[in-house]
Each structure stands twice: as structure tokens, then as C-alpha cells.
Amino acid sequence: MSLREQKKEQTRQALIAAAERLFDEQGYEGTTVEQIAAAANVSTRTFFTYFRHKADVLYHNSTESVEAALRVIASRAPDESPTQLLARAFDRLLQDNWEMGMYAGLIGHALTLPIASPKASIERSNARLERLAAALVEVCPEEVDRVGSYAMVGAAIGAVSAAVGAALxxxxxxxxxxxxxxxACRRALAGFDQSWEAGSGDDDGRSPGP
Structure with missing residues (x-):
């Protein structure tokens, strides 16, 4: 990374840290872009160089976390079942989000803060679901079809988000x-294993639909 790139990354991280502190202290709705920029010692114009909207700061690590989960899926072990593989990928997602800050939420969902744009939140979530589901089908083509993959990823997302939200x-x-x-993730995915063992899948032996 060049010196210029290092400085840009430092500014980005300063904005993220300032935003998270202000969100924690005075709430998401009570925090303005101007306040975030001032706390990071940059101009408001600089903030918009890195983020299009205030809500984007909430999702600053979601892309990196999903990329890490995709790498987990791509590293499937020979004897690893699709549910075991997906559970391992979600373990990575959870751990990464915890280490980087809960404000970013899981798969694009903020767990502890309100979302400024529900439509944007849905679009982000759908994009991440699509990538995870497609990756699972790619590495498990004989066991999981597209519908089954979407069902598995969706079940895992719902279970994790609900369980973590309830715990918090x-x-x-x-x-x-x-x-x-x-x-919660493993309990949700266990149902798919039970369905396959009971022979309730499609005629081609792949995962059942929702």
C-alpha cells in the first residue's frame, strides 16, 4: 500500500471510529454527518468522498465480512456437508463483525441501531444473500440447488439476527x-439435514425447497 493509500485508509478508519462513538453516545438519529466529520478532524466534503450517506458507515465492514465468508465456502473440506460448511461461514461472519464493531451488523443488517433507509437495507441484504447462496451452489452442485441454497442462507440469516438481537x-x-x-445458526441449518435424511428432497436428491 502506497503512502497515499495509507493516508486514505487512515482517514476512512477515523471517520468510522468517530461515527461509532457518536452513535453510541447520542444515537444514530441524533448524529449528523457534520458532527462525524468534525470528530474525525476532516471536512464534510471529505466524509462524502468515502461514504455516500450516513447509513453507509453502519455497513463499513459488511463487504469485507462477506468476502471472508465466501473464502470459507470456497475452502470446503472433502467430507464437509453443505450445512456444516455454511455454519462455518457464518461463524466467520459473526466473528468478523464482532471484532470490527457491532454497528456494522450481520450481512448488512444493523442490530443495535435504526436504519435510515429500509429500501437500501433490503437491497444490501439481498445482494449479500445472493452471493452467499450462489457460492454454496457452486461448491456443492450435487447436493444443493439454487432454491435450497437461498432457503438455507435465509434461514441462517434470520436465526442469527433474531438470536443476537434477543440476547442484546x-x-x-x-x-x-x-x-x-x-x-441459532446451527439449529436452523440442522432442519435441512433432517429433511435430507428423511428423503424429503427433490427427485434428484438435492436439497428441498422452502
Whole structure:
């Protein structure tokens, strides 16, 4: 990374850190772009060089997290089932989001802060679901079809988001909320394994639809 690129990344990280601190102190709605820029010692114009909207700061790490999950899926072990593989990918997503900050949420969903644009949130979520589902079909073509893959990824996203949200709402520790998300993911995906074992899939033996 060149010196210029290093400085740009430092500015981006400063904006993210300032935004997260202000969101925590005064809430998402009560924080303005001007305040974020001032806290990071840059101009408002500079903020818009890095982010199009205030809401984009909430999703600053979601792209990196999804890329990491995609690499996990691509690294499938020979004896690893699709559900085991997807659970491992979600473990990586959870861990990455925790390490980078909960404000970014899971797969584009902010868990602790309101979303300024529901439409934008849905678009981000759909894009990430599409990429994860497509990657799963690519590495497990004989076991999972497109419909089944979407069902699995969607079930995992819903279970993780609900479990982590509930844990945080009960004021559990971050570690407890993280574990709740992991357990919920595996419980949701276990249903697909049971369906396959019961022979309820399609005639070609691939995963059942929703």
C-alpha cells in the first residue's frame, strides 16, 4: 500500500471510529454527518468522498465480512456437508463483525441501531444473500440447488439476527450474544439435514425447497 493509500485508509478508519462513538453516545438519529466529520478532524466534503450517506458507515465492514465468508465456502473440506460448511461461514461472519464493531451488523443488517433507509437495507441484504447462496451452489452442485441454497442462507440469516438481537435486548454480554448467534445458526441449518435424511428432497436428491 502506497503512502497515499495509507493516508486514505487512515482517514476512512477515523471517520468510522468517530461515527461509532457518536452513535453510541447520542444515537444514530441524533448524529449528523457534520458532527462525524468534525470528530474525525476532516471536512464534510471529505466524509462524502468515502461514504455516500450516513447509513453507509453502519455497513463499513459488511463487504469485507462477506468476502471472508465466501473464502470459507470456497475452502470446503472433502467430507464437509453443505450445512456444516455454511455454519462455518457464518461463524466467520459473526466473528468478523464482532471484532470490527457491532454497528456494522450481520450481512448488512444493523442490530443495535435504526436504519435510515429500509429500501437500501433490503437491497444490501439481498445482494449479500445472493452471493452467499450462489457460492454454496457452486461448491456443492450435487447436493444443493439454487432454491435450497437461498432457503438455507435465509434461514441462517434470520436465526442469527433474531438470536443476537434477543440476547442484546436482554443485556447479555457480547460473548453470550455471539454464542447465541452460533447456536441459532446451527439449529436452523440442522432442519435441512433432517429433511435430507428423511428423503424429503427433490427427485434428484438435492436439497428441498422452502
Amino acid at each position: 435486548g436482554e443485556e447479555r454480554t457480547d460473548e453470550e450474544a455471539l454464542e447465541a448467534g452460533r447456536c
